[in-house]
Amino acid sequence: GDAARGTETTTDVAEFRAAGFPVAPANGIDATGRFHPIRRSDSANVVHHLHSERRLLVSSSCTGLIDAWRHDEHGKRSGTDSQSDLRSGYSDAAKYGLWPIFHADILGAGAA
Numbered sequence: 001g002d003a004a005r006g007t008e009t010t011t012d013v014a015e016f017r018a019a020g021f022p023v024a025p026a027n028g029i030d031a032t033g034r035f036h037p038i039r040r041s042d043s044a045n046v047v048h049h050l051h052s053e054r055r056l057l058v059s060s061s062c063t064g065l066i067d068a069w070r071h072d073e074h075g076k077r078s079g080t081d082s083q084s085d086l087r088s089g090y091s092d093a094a095k096y097g098l099w100p101i102f103h104a105d106i107l108g109a110g111a112a
Helices: 012-018 040-052 064-068 083-107
Strands: none
Touching: 012 083, 064 083
16 A cells, blocks of 8 residues: 555655665656656557557566556556556556656657
């Protein structure tokens, strides 16, 4: 649940920052310094586009990620600690990692 996920000071984010890595939300901060969320459809479009162009190849040993993508719920997830929620960590991590690198290339320079 949320308690297990922790906060910015109790998760890997704090560890990465302590090691000197600049960590910011994958979806970013706008020009005024405000956090803005990634639209789920946009992050899915980035993944689908990379797959379709064979720019994203997933090893068969990445069973958690493959399972998460096969069983992704496209609407609201079933709830905290549901099977879908537990699987989502893999797909969310992939989307958050791919988004800052590829979103402008795929969705256009104006994509938030």
